[in-house]
Amino acid sequence: MTHPLLADLEPLRADLTAIRQDIHAHPEMxxxxxxxAALVAERLRRFGLSVEEGIGGTGVVATLKGRRPGNRAIxxxxxxxxxxxxxxxxxxYASQTPGTMHACGHDGHTTMLLGAAEFLSRQPDFAGDVHFVFQPAEEGRGGAARMIEDGLFDRFPCDAVYGMHxxxxxxxxxxxxxxxxxxAAVDFxxxxxxxxxxxxGSTPxxxxxxxxxxxxxxxxLQNVIGRNIAAVETAxxxxxxxxxxxxxSPNVMPAELVITGTARTFSDETQAIVERRLTELAHAHAAAQGCKAEVDYGHYTRVLENDPDHARLAARAASSLVGEEAVDADAxxxxxxEDFADMLRVKPGAFIFIGNGVKPDGSFHAVHTPLYDFNDDILTLGAGYWVSLVRQELAAAA
Structure with missing residues (x-):
């Protein structure tokens, strides 16, 4: 049986699909x-929201005030x-920009949040404020950090922040x-x-x-995991x-050799151990052979940690739409x-995954691959999750 909220969102499906496919056809790094960003801002203004552009570069933030009195904001x-x-x-609607595509579903993420903004603008039956944050540059270019540095949470105060993928x-x-x-924290x-x-050959x-x-x-390097990281930790x-x-030139011994790689950890402490030991081992083994080593160790994302209370709220919002049996709250x-981890370092909140689907034979195309495409069938469900979360978080006091 379809949840009444999802039934109410169904009239938006065709328009949301058109928006998502338009964004997909015009991907931008x-x-x-x-x-x-211009499309997002224009839509938000059409819904009657207060909109600010250029936050953290190309970020857009819109604010909607509920019709009921309340001091909370999310x-x-x-x-x-x-x-x-x-x-x-x-x-x-494939990409019209050679070599660039929406291979991670951010076109869908943007569209689902736009759908929620439109629906809530028509029915702002909640107490407090909702800030709709459209972030640039999640894929390794530090968009979350840039928005925070540009005063995201100072300019748009909130009690909690939520994300979805x-x-x-x-x-x-x-x-x-x-x-x-x-x-995980992702390092390169x-x-x-x-x-x-x-x-x-002659003078090695x-x-x-x-x-x-x-x-x-x-x-x-592989001994770092087994001998420097606690057995109960993952890295x-x-x-x-x-x-x-x-x-x-097989007879020429190279004067320079470059190694690249990645590390994944689930705590700041483990992340620091891996960086320290990798650097020590590089210099030690170089010195043992009379060579020198240079180490460039970069933090791509931090550990994404959901606040327990807000994770429960997020799970409850999803369960209200699809039932508890369809929500794995201990995945x-x-x-x-995910650079949303930076936002969770500043504000409590939670990040949730929504199913993009699987074919009858069990196959699917993973993100970051040339055959991936966001599933338009989940646009209203994703928008419904956001609406359900707002209604739950900003319920009027009894």
Whole structure:
């Protein structure tokens, strides 16, 4: 049986689908979302909301006041940026920008929040304020941090902030989240080993060999997990590339070798241990071979931690639409990252996943792949979650 709220949202479906597919056809990279931001701002003003643009670059924030008296305020956040991937979906509304596509569903996230804003603007039967936050540059360019630095929570005070992301492979009509650490801190590193190089056939004994330094470093790196991280903690360190020398000069020992990789952790303490030990091992193994090492270790996202109380509120809002059996409120953490974690460091709140669907044979196209596409069937459900959350969080006092 369809929830009455979802039935009320159904008339918006066709328009929301058109908006989502229009945004999909015109993807923009982080801090370049000028067309998308303009579309969002125009729609929000059409709904009668107070709108401010250019926050943190290309961010947009709109505020809606409930018709009932209340002092509480909450923020709802959606991301707007795309990825540098060449689309291969073949859909009629495929990307018109070569090499760029909405491969993570941010077009859908933006549209669902617009749907909620439109619906609530017609029925503002709540007590307090809702800030609709449309964030730029989630995909590694620091959009959340930029908005915060630009005074997001000072200019738009709120008691809590919430986010949502689609989940391919999770059936339509289902949600999942957890209290505490839900998504990993994502780090990237580059280690450059430098030596003298040399002739590998006639005078290798006169050279300092960066290949031996990197070989020992790569092996030792995997011991960090087993010997420096507590057994009850979770962490991953992976090498993504090793580049050095030339395949057409097999007798030349390279003077420089570069290694890149990623680390995923679920606490600030573990993250710090991994960074420290990786740096120590790089310098130690370089020195053992008479070489030098340079380490560039960067934090891509922080650990995303849901506040327990707000996670329960988020789960309740989803359950009210689809039933408790369709909401996994204790889902296992995942090693993907989200810069919404920065917002949760400033304000309490929760992040939730909404099912993007799975084919009858169990297959699906994952995010960040050329065949991925957001499922328009969940647009009103996602908008309904936001409305349900607002009604719950900003219920008028009895």
């Amino acid at each position: 982080g801090f370049e979302e000028r067309r998308t 923020a709802l956040r959606a991301d707007m940026d795309a990825l540098q991937i060449h689309e291969q979906t073949g859909v009629a 689609n989940a391919p492979g999770l059936p339509v009509g289902r949600f999942r989240l957890r209290s505490g650490a839900m998504m 590193f580059t280690v450059t080993f430098r030596g003298t190089g040399g002739h590998g 004994h006169l050279a300092t060999d960066v290949t031996i330094a990197q070989a020992h470093f790569c092996l030792a 991953v360190i992976s090498i993504g590339s090793i580049q050095g020398g030339s395949p057409v 296992p953490p995942i090693t993907g990252g």
